[in-house]
Amino acid sequence: MKRSREFLKRRLEVLKARPISAADGPGFLYPFFETDYMVKVGTTGVVRSDMPCPNSHRAEAIAHILLEMRCLDRPKRVCLTCGKRHREKFTVQRNATGDFETRSTRSS
Secondary structure, three states: OOOOHHHHHHHHHHHHHOOOOOOOOOEEEEEEEEEOOEEEEEEEOOOOOOEEEOOHHHHHHHHHHHHHHHOOEOOOEEOOOOOOEEOOEEEOEEOOOOOEEOOOOOOO
């Protein structure tokens, strides 16, 4: 279940205004495509060829908000590892050319 666009805009502004935490360090942002319609964005400290960034946790939080603003859904899923419900994945849709179609690019 997605949160409202207005809530997400406010959340993004608050996040951008906050000082960067001392615990937030360098890392790598990565996309993970579980299926053609399910994507996850995460961070890792392991050197990867994806997107290096100095404040990886903040970048991940911003990416999650921006994805949620444009995705079709952000369902809670039960984690098979820990048994908790997580909201880490985003439901997206591909258009005829294979590009991701988002709520703001779909025609109404």
